[in-house]
Amino acid sequence: MSAERRKVSADAGVNFALARLRDGEDGRPGSTSEVLRAVNDLEREVKARGVKRKTLNDLSIAEAYREVVDREGGEIAAAIEQVMLAVARSVMRGDGFEYTLPSRGATDQVYVEALDRIVLKNKTTRAAFGTVSSVRKVTILTRVMQLVHGVLSRGIHVTKRDLFYTDVKLFRDQKDSDAVLDDISCMLGCTRNSLHVVASEKGVVVGRLQYKEDGDEIDCTKMGVGGKAIPSNIDKITDMRTDAKFVLLVEKDAAFMRLAEDRFYNKYPCIIITAKGQPDVATRLFLSKVKRDLKIPVLALVDADPYGLKIISVYMQGSKNMAFDSANLTTPDIKWLGVRPSDLDKFKIPEQCRLDMSAKDIETGQHMLNEDFVKQNPEWVKEINIMLETKTKAEIQALSAYGFQYLTKVYLPLKLAEGDWI
Amino acid sequence: MSAERRKVSADAGVNFALARLRDGEDGRPGSTSEVLRAVNDLEREVKARGVKRKTLNDLSIAEAYREVVDREGGEIAAAIEQVMLAVARSVMRGDGFEYTLPSRGATDQVYVEALDRIVLKNKTTRAAFGTVSSVRKVTILTRVMQLVHGVLSRGIHVTKRDLFYTDVKLFRDQKDSDAVLDDISCMLGCTRNSLHVVASEKGVVVGRLQYKEDGDEIDCTKMGVGGKAIPSNIDKITDMRTDAKFVLLVEKDAAFMRLAEDRFYNKYPCIIITAKGQPDVATRLFLSKVKRDLKIPVLALVDADPYGLKIISVYMQGSKNMAFDSANLTTPDIKWLGVRPSDLDKFKIPEQCRLDMSAKDIETGQHMLNEDFVKQNPEWVKEINIMLETKTKAEIQALSAYGFQYLTKVYLPLKLAEGDWI
Known part of the structure; x- marks a missing residue:
């Protein structure tokens, strides 16, 4: 296809989409309420289903597995x-000085399908002060429990x-003090x-969300263009309110x-969250809290490459190292x-905005096909197969080929109107 | 020194400092107003001196050098x-299709002492469409001018x-479209x-600052513990107000x-800004605007290593690549x-919290000694020499050795009370 012809057909695509979406009085096709019809259905479904996550107790397997919960500071101090x-x-x-610690090795991490997350087997090991191999641990x-208590x-x-x-001489390497934190949890x-x-936190939020942060009233519709920085101490966030239909x-x-x-959130009531790349713990906790407290659907906008999907998986599944904390983090x-x-052809993304996948990309994509959370969703499998067959990927920015505001004015409204999520 | 003795002397230091700083009625030693006395003097000095930066015109050298200024969008569109x-x-x-472009090579960048910043010589080159070597440029x-115009x-x-x-086929590599942006500026x-x-931006601000961001009223005293994300489009920020004494x-x-x-800003009225490591352009523009609009002193809290100083230098001097824009960015x-x-001994930071400098650290430190902005300040030279002689460095976190709140309750109040900045 010549550049000229591609330009023409692309424009036609945009015009067609725009025509479907142009503003009108309420009820006319293309109005905000029309666009949001599918989202409303999804929201009702999410609200009806509830987001109370199944716990080990619900499944009567609390004896066999181990998970952790959020607890009050005073309670933890007393537990220490x-x-x-x-x-x-x-x-x-x-009988000497020893601790009974949960085992957290790879073989102790199990994916429980009914929970749709990874938990730890309820196995323990002993660490004794009187044994050379564990005296340092x-x-x-x-020492760390003492510090945490303080x-x-x-x-x-x-x-x-x-x-x-606070005790470099004892810890020597930060890895050593970090590692025991998970043991203590x-x-x-x-x-x-x-x-x-x-x-440390790097996430930002903007949109139809109000909450209290350490007593301050935060209104995320009035955070200008830079947004509100998501705090690392999530327990300071209370009293979340919204009229958003989705995240x-x-x-x-x-x-x-x-x-x-x-x-975008003025026209289409939503809460917009980003961790600017790889999700950090604070942003994951924040998203999880938003979903639990507000019970609205979460729609992900990521690059069309294996890493985009990987990012969704981190939000959904968490990392295996933190398996014991997966209920709160995911x-x-x-x-x-x-x-x-499949969007690349559907939205006629020009050839030159598509990138070839590297060998490593392809390997990551193939690896994704074996992940439990992908296998459960045949539509995800289909998309990954398209990616691997065409060996092409694209960034969100590729949509800029049709103009800088194509994302907000055409692509997203069309996606929402069609309920085109999987 | 035994761990026990070190502990005792450290506690004595802390107690001594705390005694000097304990709260009291106004006027009693140790009250907020006492702590802020030196800061008030500095603030008056900054306000009196004014922060109107000297321009090339002030020095009557506008003919010889080149700098850029902030201009309205409409004006730039007309200029294009x-x-x-x-x-x-x-x-x-x-006569053909050609542009006259400013030269921006290393030899065109000059440090002008009276300005205390780097500017470009007023030299130009021609880029013609009819010449093979410049047709692509x-x-x-x-194309980029067309896009910017849009x-x-x-x-x-x-x-x-x-x-x-928007035009991957033409630009091929992002470096190529990035590079011409500076030419166009x-x-x-x-x-x-x-x-x-x-x-993209990563800076965060909190404290005694109010401003408007894209029409929204932002009050940085009410941003909880996570703070307000600094926006990348600085020109949306207007109407800055403060009762802070310093940044x-x-x-x-x-x-x-x-x-x-x-x-911290409740007790000691200040504006707290971080770029979370290497300063990005948005945070540098923001700090520069705060200083220009509010005319209050800026005090830097960085690691005691060559990179801490490097970070101060980026805020003060900018990078050489952007020499033409140094007045706005610095x-x-x-x-x-x-x-x-010198704080390491003054505050008796325990030996185990001090780190050995690597060969690369030492090289960076020696390099700093040759920088113009360092040479102008004999006290900075002295500090760098201490660093190079002792071959030790330390992070801000080293202060945690005396307790997690030592930074906010003892170290900073003492520093402020003594006017201990250079």
């Missing part, structure tokens, strides 16, 4: 005191780096977030900027809105 | 039309990546920001989080508050 009292009693009995565990007592939050620096049955040790989860900040500047049932491999 | 009309006239005269220039006409902002994707005498092509510019998000959670006269190499 109990652990230390038990240790003291053991020492006085003459027990010492570090004890943090909780003062009601503040700290980073892993802060923790490391598992042992106390609480999320890492409950320990008030937080990771638009965006992979990249360029697309986020376009949506924020065009105030958001089930995210719909893949786009940009999907 | 003028450039194209001139080209058309040249073609009609039979002229084509790309023309962006300006619609009053929107786009990213470089968006721009690239120079040619039109405007900042890149005026072209409405923006970079606290923070290198890392861990320290930012501590300051935000402790609401913030003169940033004070180095800490953590300085």
